[in-house]
């Protein structure tokens with residue numbers, strides 16, 4: 001136990017009562033970064049870690065909307081503007097009934113380090129609402145998004161804060177949000193990323209997080225002179241990140257054998273090939289159905305209320321949500337031969353599970369590094385909007401790939417420990433240094 005970390009965390013817990021995901025995220029960074037700060041006392045003198053853990057601004061607001069029966073519904077909206085030392089705030093919007101202040105603060109905090117790692121000029125933020133888009137009509141989702149943006153528009157702008165998608169926010173929601181912003185401001189600007197191609201979006205943005213998590217796994221495997229080809233992979237979730245992780249695995253000759261949603265999981269030992277993936281995309285993005293329908297269509301096994309961590313695999317891509325790999329799940333993965341984990345989701349492994357991976361010395365790519373491809377490509381979308389240019393698919397994919405290779409190199413620079421690469425420390429320290437130096441340069445603001 002590190003005494004400095006414990007007394008720092010006491011203060012964090014006192015100031016942010018009940019926000020357990022936020023405590024978890026801050027503790028993980030403190031454990032990595034505090035020993036580094038001890039060796040670099042200027043960060044201590046300027047109280048950088050204490051300042052980084054305090055949001056620059058928290059916005060909470062009422063989101064009233066009318067449902068299809070004419071009844072008034074009221075949700076709560078949030079935007080956590082965590083840190084803007086290296087660029088405008090940037091980070092997704094999440095629409096899910098579990099959303100609360102603590103979850104968004106954890107996500108905004110992680111975003112600061114992740115965005116810094118991409119080497120692009122983006123600060124960190126996160127936002128969203130406890131609105132549940134599941135089971136709502138398109139018109140209800142539109143009315144909610146319009147009401148949400150009616151307030152949010154006061155606090156964002158192309159040089160101030162540029163939100164994006166996250167759980168429950170895909171192309172449909174970004175469209176409704178953008179439309180309302182444009183109407184209120186009488187301005188067409190790159191205020192959101194994840195836009196459709198015909199009104200300012202970037203090629204490869206939808207694919208970027210999933211592709212990036214696979215590129216990161218590829219780099220980790222290279223350190224063992226291995227490749228994705230013929231590897232058995234399990235993927236959780238079946239949304240944006242999961243779908244494109246499976247697509248890239250197929251491109252590279254890997255075999256994805258599992259997907260899930262919040263109701264259960266499917267196991268397809270023959271692999272989720274391109275045709276089956278098309279079925280998943282239509283099922284999830286258009287019909288908005290349940291993953292069980294995959295099992296019904298292809299005659300494979302469905303396990304209600306289960307996640308794919310009991311299935312033997314070489315590589316696991318958790319791509320659904322936070323804390324979805326328990327300590328037991330982590331043990332099961334190791335016992336069944338898994339030796340590489342690349343986190344598409346944010347903080348999907350509980351701290352005790354991370355310890356299991358670390359002790360087993362597997363290739364463990366934590367979310368800040370492994371899923372940074374999404375926000376990196378959002379950064380590329382912002383650049384294209386500013387230039388009023390659109391890059392080709394190949395250009396964006398190549399830039400994304402290079403960014404993931406460079407993030408991997410940064411993790412090695414700060415995380416190499418003998419023959420072992422501690423990607424958690426590598427990502428946390430590399431992300432910290434750039435933001436910390438910028439904060440010192442800019443004085444006490």
Ligand code: NDP
Nearest residue numbers: 166167168209237238239240241261262320321345346374
């Ligand atoms: P989507 O909403 O597209 O998909 C989320 C998937 O995870 C769905 O299959 C959903 O199931 C499942 N899921 C959500 N919550 C839970 C839960 N509590 N328990 C079990 N399953 C759950 O989201 P994304 O794919 O965009 O995001 C997935 C993860 O990746 C999140 O952690 C997000 O923060 C992270 N991420 C996303 C980025 C992006 O670019 N989109 C960028 C970086 C990280 P169901 O359909 O039943 O709701």
